[in-house]
Amino acid sequence: MSIDTTAQAADTPDAQQPWSELGLKADEYARIKEILGRRPTSAELAMYSVMWSEHCSYKSSKVHLRQFGDKVPKTDVLLVGMGENAGVVDVGDGYAVTFKVESHNHPSYVEPYQGAATGIGGIVRDILTMGARPIAVMDPLRFGPADAPDTQRVLPGIVAGIGGYGNCLGLPNIGGEVVFDQSYLGNPLVNALCVGVMKHEDILLATASGTGNLVVLFGAKTGGDGIGGVSVLASETFDADGPAKRPSVQVGDPFTEKVLIECCLEIFAENIIVGIQDLGGAGISCATSELASNGDGGMHVILDSVPLRDATLSPEEILMSESQERMCAIVEPAHLDRFMEICGKWDVDAVVIGTVNSSGRLTIEWQGEQIVDVPPRTVAHEGPVYNRPFAKPASQDLLAANTATSLQRPQSAEEFVHTVLTLVGSPNLADKSWITSQYDRYVLGNTASATPEDAGMVRLDDSTSRGVAISTDCNARFTMLNPYLGAQLALSEAYRNVAATGARPIAVTNCLNFGSPEDPSVMWQFSEAVTGLADACLTLGVPVTGGNVSFYNQTGETAILPTPVVGVLGVIDDVHTHLSHALPADGLTLIVLGETKAEFDGSEWAHVVHAHLGGQPPQPDLEAEANLAEVLITAANQGLVSAAHDISDGGLAQAVVEMCLRGNRGATLNLTGDAFTQLWSESVARAVVALTAEQAAELLALALQHEVPAEVIGTSGGTSFVVNAPEVTFSIAVDQLREVHTATLPALFDH
Amino acid sequence: MSSRIGVVTFPGSLDDRDAQRAIAIAGGEPVALWHGTTNLSGIDAVVLPGGFSYGDYLRAGAIARFSPIMSSVIDAAKSGMPVFGICNGFQVLCESHLLPGALTRNDHLHFICRDQKLRIENTTSAFTSGFDTNQEIVIPLKNGEGSYIADERTLDELEATGRIIARYVDVNPNGSRRDIAGITNEAGNVVGLMPHPEHAVEAGFGPSLDGLAFFTSVLSTLVNAS
Numbered sequence: 001m002s003i004d005t006t007a008q009a010a011d012t013p014d015a016q017q018p019w020s021e022l023g024l025k026a027d028e029y030a031r032i033k034e035i036l037g038r039r040p041t042s043a044e045l046a047m048y049s050v051m052w053s054e055h056c057s058y059k060s061s062k063v064h065l066r067q068f069g070d071k072v073p074k075t076d077v078l079l080v081g082m083g084e085n086a087g088v089v090d091v092g093d094g095y096a097v098t099f100k101v102e103s104h105n106h107p108s109y110v111e112p113y114q115g116a117a118t119g120i121g122g123i124v125r126d127i128l129t130m131g132a133r134p135i136a137v138m139d140p141l142r143f144g145p146a147d148a149p150d151t152q153r154v155l156p157g158i159v160a161g162i163g164g165y166g167n168c169l170g171l172p173n174i175g176g177e178v179v180f181d182q183s184y185l186g187n188p189l190v191n192a193l194c195v196g197v198m199k200h201e202d203i204l205l206a207t208a209s210g211t212g213n214l215v216v217l218f219g220a221k222t223g224g225d226g227i228g229g230v231s232v233l234a235s236e237t238f239d240a241d242g243p244a245k246r247p248s249v250q251v252g253d254p255f256t257e258k259v260l261i262e263c264c265l266e267i268f269a270e271n272i273i274v275g276i277q278d279l280g281g282a283g284i285s286c287a288t289s290e291l292a293s294n295g296d297g298g299m300h301v302i303l304d305s306v307p308l309r310d311a312t313l314s315p316e317e318i319l320m321s322e323s324q325e326r327m328c329a330i331v332e333p334a335h336l337d338r339f340m341e342i343c344g345k346w347d348v349d350a351v352v353i354g355t356v357n358s359s360g361r362l363t364i365e366w367q368g369e370q371i372v373d374v375p376p377r378t379v380a381h382e383g384p385v386y387n388r389p390f391a392k393p394a395s396q397d398l399l400a401a402n403t404a405t406s407l408q409r410p411q412s413a414e415e416f417v418h419t420v421l422t423l424v425g426s427p428n429l430a431d432k433s434w435i436t437s438q439y440d441r442y443v444l445g446n447t448a449s450a451t452p453e454d455a456g457m458v459r460l461d462d463s464t465s466r467g468v469a470i471s472t473d474c475n476a477r478f479t480m481l482n483p484y485l486g487a488q489l490a491l492s493e494a495y496r497n498v499a500a501t502g503a504r505p506i507a508v509t510n511c512l513n514f515g516s517p518e519d520p521s522v523m524w525q526f527s528e529a530v531t532g533l534a535d536a537c538l539t540l541g542v543p544v545t546g547g548n549v550s551f552y553n554q555t556g557e558t559a560i561l562p563t564p565v566v567g568v569l570g571v572i573d574d575v576h577t578h579l580s581h582a583l584p585a586d587g588l589t590l591i592v593l594g595e596t597k598a599e600f601d602g603s604e605w606a607h608v609v610h611a612h613l614g615g616q617p618p619q620p621d622l623e624a625e626a627n628l629a630e631v632l633i634t635a636a637n638q639g640l641v642s643a644a645h646d647i648s649d650g651g652l653a654q655a656v657v658e659m660c661l662r663g664n665r666g667a668t669l670n671l672t673g674d675a676f677t678q679l680w681s682e683s684v685a686r687a688v689v690a691l692t693a694e695q696a697a698e699l700l701a702l703a704l705q706h707e708v709p710a711e712v713i714g715t716s717g718g719t720s721f722v723v724n725a726p727e728v729t730f731s732i733a734v735d736q737l738r739e740v741h742t743a744t745l746p747a748l749f750d751h
Numbered sequence: 752m753s754s755r756i757g758v759v760t761f762p763g764s765l766d767d768r769d770a771q772r773a774i775a776i777a778g779g780e781p782v783a784l785w786h787g788t789t790n791l792s793g794i795d796a797v798v799l800p801g802g803f804s805y806g807d808y809l810r811a812g813a814i815a816r817f818s819p820i821m822s823s824v825i826d827a828a829k830s831g832m833p834v835f836g837i838c839n840g841f842q843v844l845c846e847s848h849l850l851p852g853a854l855t856r857n858d859h860l861h862f863i864c865r866d867q868k869l870r871i872e873n874t875t876s877a878f879t880s881g882f883d884t885n886q887e888i889v890i891p892l893k894n895g896e897g898s899y900i901a902d903e904r905t906l907d908e909l910e911a912t913g914r915i916i917a918r919y920v921d922v923n924p925n926g927s928r929r930d931i932a933g934i935t936n937e938a939g940n941v942v943g944l945m946p947h948p949e950h951a952v953e954a955g956f957g958p959s960l961d962g963l964a965f966f967t968s969v970l971s972t973l974v975n976a977s
Binding site: 160163164167168169170253254255256258259345346347437438439440441442443444445446447448459462575576750 | 762763765766768769772787801802803805806807808859861862863864865891893895947949950953954955956957
């Protein structure tokens with residue numbers, strides 16, 4: 001096979017090229033020719049096509065995402081902002097923490113185990129690339145209806161893949177979400193979050209500077225897996241008539257990654273590298289062009305040096321391969337021997353594949369011929385930018401008009417009991433331990449709190465009690481009803497969950513899962529959600545440090561519910577003071593903090609009992625969230641409360657039932673006002689706390705001081721969940737609640 | 752002078768730092784040992800930690816068993832040095848034939864992580880002497896291949912000679928024969944345990960402090976022996 005060299009490209013301007021098959025639009029292809037002053041070689045075409053894909057270039061989202069940068073709140077915690085592999089925040093005592101959430105939706109639909117596994121692998125390498133030791137992972141997951149045949153196919157594989165990879169890496173999985181909804185049936189969402197820790201002075205960036213420095217590829221050998229995975233898988237929806245795309249999914253090897261992590265950490269500790277980049281989507285194309293683009297000069301790469309698993313790979317395939325567990329470092333020649341020695345200790349393959357130079361160009365040779373000669377910025381950072389048209393869909397007002405007001409509510413005690421049990425056993429609210437018990441939550445020995453607590457919490461290392469708490473949330477039904485408010489509600493819930501453990505929220509990451517950006521209705525949802533989130537982050541004073549956009553989540557023409565998953569990170573001085581939602585003793589006073597309004601549109605009750613979605617979501621109240629957080633953080637810090645739980649999906653009823661189940665004891669609620677509203681409204685900025693009678697007065701004073709409404713609603717104790725209200729009285733044994741709560745997932749997936 | 756207890760790190764070991772921490776909390780001096788050496792660095796006892804040595808390729812523990820350090824560990828074990836294999840370390844001890852039987856895939860085929868109740872049935876081994884007979888404890892269990900299996904004669908012999916050091920209580924989490932969670936050799940110096948005591952040694956991190964006694968046991972064993 002002849003090599004398509006840059007010289008040949010210049011000589012044959014009219015040669016036909018498969019730009020369309022590679023996902024490029026005609027104007028994009030024309031722009032590449034304009035940049036290069038000739039047609040691209042096939043290798044250059046491969047690089048541009050994959051780097052200019054939606055997944056790598058954010059071409060449809062960029063104009064909106066700018067708001068996260070434009071609306072950065074005044075904060076002194078941000079050390080590295082958006083644009084790097086992951087943002088970094090100051091968490092005190094010289095520690096810095098980096099965290100990020102990413103999607104691996106499409107690969108996980110095609111091949112659940114490997115798709116989910118390599119999702120973990122990819123996000124962990126992103127965190128590692130910042131110079132951090134990864135310390136925990138989380139997985140926000142969304143599936144079709146729990147009893148649907150395809151959910152039976154994808155869920156067990158995805159869960160096994162997350163466990164199989166994450167457990168073998170030795171990273172505790174401390175939380176996440178599992179949500180079932182019809183809209184994800186043909187397009188499950190597999191998001192993965194990783195958090196890592198380092199000292200301030202150890203932050204690394206993806207940059208290639210210093211003429212004469214060496215480009216070292218290390219880790220796994222390059223194979224034929226995942227070729228075109230980025231551009232093909234992330235940029236097309238699943239169509240029954242399409243070609244089989246199975247081979248495009250990458251195959252992970254967690255053992256290789258574990259060894260690579262330890263090898264990298266040992267290299268970082270000796271301070272012998274200039275820059276580093278992981279190889280994820282778009283493989284060598286991405287790593288070399290980004291490193292060169294961020295550096296101060298150019299780079300020359302000899303592609304023949306790349307160690308291959310399959311000797312028949314073409315140079316284009318080598319450039320595009322997404323083989324996992326690979327890293328690329330920039331090393332000064334004087335440090336190369338030591339670098340190689342450390343790699344040797346860990347049996348990690350490492351090869352010099354190029355050098356940094358001052359040419360301002362990224363040049364790549366293959367068998368002695370030049371096959372790439374491009375300005376690296378045009379590949380990595382100056383991709384196309386689209387102002388996609390967006391418009392509020394006509395159906396939105398109809399949706400808003402169809403409120404939950406007229407839905408039949410429980411009247412009799414029997415109906416109330418039935419409603420409690422139905423919700424407690426519904427797939428979204430049921431016990432998730434069938435899934436989460438497949439993840440190691442203990443490894444590393446720093447886990448202070450893990451699922452099903454409101455937020456996962458780990459201390460930074462065992463020389464300190466300082467820790468971080470993280471929660472990811474999104475109620476996509478709310479976002480469907482109102483994407484601007486829905487995104488704010490996602491942030492509100494994650495923020496509240498972190499505060500409910502006693503940690504102070506300081507930063508935000510997000511994974512924006514939406515349908516096709518070519519659909520103006522989806523683009524409207526996206527634009528509204530980004531604006532809503534950016535505005536709310538500004539108000540709450542928590543900067544967005546990074547994130548990920550996943551478009552084309554749809555089956556045929558039907559998009560998923562807009563799902564902007566928001567992750568909030570908080571800091572706690574001493575993890576020993578954190579709050580659990582388990583009721584630890586009988587006779588504790590239960591207090592509801594926050595105001596309960598009659599808000600049922602988009603609620604879990606409307607969804608489960610009536611399969612209804614319409615109206616307007618609960619009204620966010622960011623000031624109230626901040627005040628509530630202040631009360632919870634202070635209460636935890638002063639040891640004022642014995643337990644705390646945020647009130648969200650399933651309302652107060654679900655929150656107290658979960659506290660009973662986790663503490664293995666009952667509770668009695670004495671409600672004033674409308675029992676149904678008290679029990680199942682999903683109004684924001686609320687939490688339940690349990691505390692001794694002596695502490696109650698102090699907490700009420702604290703709440704008053706922060707203008708947070710507070711009401712004593714009952715006590716812990718007994719063996720039943722008891723509700724006494726003006727119009728209804730009922731009681732359910734905790735044992736029965738547990739049976740209903742824990743039976744659902746095993747019944748669906750244990751076979 | 753506190754006893755020096757080695758913790759071997761194989762490629763893919765995960766709970767090695769946790770084992771070191773547990774030893775330190777118990778009052779011992781942890782010594783990191785690299786799999787690629789045969790030098791035991793003058794240690795008094797050794798822990799083979801949990802994890803996925805060599806990615807569990809071939810069989811869990813099957814490749815680690817051939818690491819250079821294991822030849823030294825096997826020799827030392829035969830001379831009476833206390834050796835404690837936790838989870839993957841238990842698998843390595845079985846592969847090394849320092850303990851009988853094998854650990855196979857969990858009967859339900861899933862990895863499982865749970866707070867597990869155990870009953871300590873042998874309080875004479877190097878790592879369980881600090882427990883009361885039939886004491887019940889709760890420590891984390893986390894494994895994919897934790898189902899203990901051996902032929903009936905071996906199982907009978909383990910029972911008859913009191914070499915079952917711990918059994919699962921309430922729930923058998925992986926299909927282990929006769930609810931076996933851990934065993935010891937005839938001499939009582941080599942102990943394998945599937946659950947993870949090193950994750951139950953510190954208040955606030957783990958379900959209890961019940962794991963600490965495994966480590967304090969060996970420290971008193973060493974003091975009494977010297």
